[in-house]
Amino acid sequence: MKIAENFLIVPLFFCLLTFSNALTSSRIGVVYGTQGTNFPPINYTVQLLEIKNAGFVKLRDANHEILKSLSQKSVRVSISIANNFLVHIASNQTFANQWVQENVLAYYPDTMIRFILVGQEVLSQNDTTLWYNLVPAMRRILGSVRSHNIHNIKVGTPLAMDILESTFPPSSGTFRSDIPHDQVIIPLLQFLNQTKSYFFLNVFPYFTWSANPTNVSLDLALFRGDKNSSYRDPESGLIYTNLLDQMLDSVLFASQKLGLDHVALAISETGWPHAGDIDQPGANRYNAATYNRNLVHRMSAKPPIGTPARPGVFIPTFIYALFDEDQIPGRGTARHFGILRANSWPVYDLDLTGKLGEGDYPPLPLPSNNEPFKGNLWCVVASEANIMELVPQLESVCSLGNGICDALSPGNDCYEPVTIRAHASYAFSSYWVKFRSRGAACHFNGLAVLTTTDPSHGSCKFPSVYF
């Protein structure tokens, strides 16, 4: 296989140089997502995980080919169950047993499965039936695993920070009031406590900082806080030198308010994007490397550091993500969290054993986009976009009505030039400006890109967003 050969020669050599003396296996995990194209073969990726000394790998599903490839390897594994299985599993032990048979027993113990994560950010979903089925599904999966006398697999569920309605100051942490505490949150916390599992969080200081870069300190977000930039929680008196600790502790305080303050935390996903859209500040290689290096160093410390509210406690941590994934929709950062590009070339060096500190790495170019973008942006057709793919996109955007494509009708200001490319650029800008506040991205399957150059011509004025 030609592709496999190309992958093998160059990047493996590169990684060996950096990681050959890292003998102890790390405790840090990475998320191996597969929502992209041009990835290396699975067996090669598994070899990369070993060379990089990943302690754990988290799969977003239970991909059989990957599980098979991880057999007899030193990397421990976390597998996931999709939300659309929850109701079925919660109501049917036979189905739960079958899932465990096909996705766990078929590979365990040769593949060192250690976590089964049930659902994906279930309490962030609008479908509230999922909420009520979450703990019952977790019970059935664990029951099935235990019935085979397996005791080194924990069952958890990854939740997003939007389960809290207040996170700041950390001591004000409270779970959202629309999620029934007695029927959903308390049973979950009790299950995790009784089964000695973890409260898994997907926690991204990047999004907290980038939503409010003027008031949130970038130094705190990147673990570069010192005494001067630290934050003292006025209620608890605890001193914070980084944003991640603040976010984690807000969950501990929320649990404490429900009388359940023993649950152990784990981080099912965290990371920092190395690139993004023009209007997404702070997404650059320098910050991404700084965040992940400091994170790994901190989370690998022995004895463990813990957080101000729970010092000295080890927090299992997964970095999101191993690869950039180019098929993830949404804004630019979503496709640029990888520590490796899809071709497996490192975006920046990262020692997963945590032995290297920030200062031990060669310097990276300083960032130029840490300040929020100021100016106008338009959303136009990307230079490499394929005309055949543009046609259906243009049609689907214009079929939304809402005046998006009115200027493109014959006789109107943007009818000329009558080309797919010109019309699609207008339609993309028009759509993006209209729906941006509701979360629309300038992406269109990779056919669109933001620009600071006004594409307007003659009497045809393209809509734009002013930042």
Ligand SMILES: *[C@@H]1O[C@H](CO)[C@@H](O)[C@H](O)[C@H]1NC(C)=O
């Ligand atoms: C991966 O599998 C392919 C096909 O089975 C094989 O040719 C190749 O040598 C394997 N590569 C590695 C790194 O094990």
Ligand SMILES: *[C@@H]1O[C@H](CO)[C@@H](O)[C@H](O)[C@H]1NC(C)=O
């Ligand atoms: C429970 O799951 C099993 C296995 O998939 C299936 O054969 C059975 O029909 C299910 N029972 C119900 C009541 O849905």
Ligand SMILES: *[C@@H]1O[C@H](CO)[C@@H](O)[C@H](O)[C@H]1NC(C)=O
């Ligand atoms: C969830 O509900 C909110 C508010 O009603 C809505 O804006 C959002 O689009 C919904 N999300 C999904 C995935 O249905």
Ligand SMILES: *[C@@H]1O[C@H](CO)[C@@H](O)[C@H](O)[C@H]1NC(C)=O
């Ligand atoms: C569970 O909670 C009890 C107190 O409610 C605590 O003593 C115990 O250590 C907790 N166990 C775990 C594994 O968290």
Ligand SMILES: *[C@@H]1O[C@H](CO)[C@@H](O)[C@H](O)[C@H]1NC(C)=O
């Ligand atoms: C930033 O903080 C100032 C002072 O506390 C406050 O007035 C302002 O609304 C905050 N800005 C944002 C975007 O939260």
Ligand SMILES: *[C@@H]1O[C@H](CO)[C@@H](O)[C@H](O)[C@H]1NC(C)=O
């Ligand atoms: C803290 O701030 C003081 C006064 O602004 C300054 O003199 C000192 O060097 C700072 N210390 C650090 C560690 O940055």
